[in-house]
Amino acid sequence: MRGWVWMAVVMLAGCASQPAETTSESAVDTSGITCKEAVQPEQRVDLEMIDTLMGKGRNHAALARLESQSMDGIDYWLRYGQLLASTGKLDEAEQVFRDLVFQCVDGRSRHGLGMVQLKRNHVNAALLHLEIARNLSPASAQVRNDYGYTLLLAGRYQQAAFELRTALELANGQGPVRQNVAVAYLLTGDEAGLEALKSEYGFSAEEMEYARALQTQFAKAGQ
Numbered sequence: 001m002r003g004w005v006w007m008a009v010v011m012l013a014g015c016a017s018q019p020a021e022t023t024s025e026s027a028v029d030t031s032g033i034t035c036k037e038a039v040q041p042e043q044r045v046d047l048e049m050i051d052t053l054m055g056k057g058r059n060h061a062a063l064a065r066l067e068s069q070s071m072d073g074i075d076y077w078l079r080y081g082q083l084l085a086s087t088g089k090l091d092e093a094e095q096v097f098r099d100l101v102f103q104c105v106d107g108r109s110r111h112g113l114g115m116v117q118l119k120r121n122h123v124n125a126a127l128l129h130l131e132i133a134r135n136l137s138p139a140s141a142q143v144r145n146d147y148g149y150t151l152l153l154a155g156r157y158q159q160a161a162f163e164l165r166t167a168l169e170l171a172n173g174q175g176p177v178r179q180n181v182a183v184a185y186l187l188t189g190d191e192a193g194l195e196a197l198k199s200e201y202g203f204s205a206e207e208m209e210y211a212r213a214l215q216t217q218f219a220k221a222g223q
Helices: 041-055 059-067 074-086 090-103 107-119 123-136 141-153 157-170 177-188 191-201 205-221
Strands: none
Touching (some): 041 059, 059 074, 090 107, 123 141, 141 177, 157 191
16 A cells, blocks of 8 residues: 555644544445455556555545445555545544454554544544554554654653664665654654665765754754
């Protein structure tokens, strides 16, 4: 499943840049949730098409496409929850992920629920679910990054640095985790870590300048 495209490197200003949360008149129907993987070739084609739309930021179109499918498998439901959140339907997204968590022992479901809580700015609730997701999916770079990022928001910098360094290595030094781990090193005064980030992963002067600008914001959020 594609990453949480609405999840910026930093969300310290809240969700002002995200779609406003909307309230539906009726709850989403989750009676059809199944925990099996979508394995049929036609299902893979459907999911790839939806992922392509999500990758282009066309989340409303992706949601419409998804809602036209049979939703036969957890892969559909995980994307459904993510797209509901991405289009501002947080109540429905939370219900989908809570029901997935209840029915399926799956780190992706916990991750989704944690990310919905983070989008609501419920940091402690997000940490609870993301920690479980991390334990269920310890080799997921995305989960480790999002968990580490949330630890930064909570002011738990040393723990965040460990999680983010792990995510950095799992992601081969690519993606938003680069900025997050740099901020963690700045907040913990880890000069050796910063030097390794430059030498091992080509962290640029421009990236470092941006990380230093974010450092103050994270420090305020963690107070």
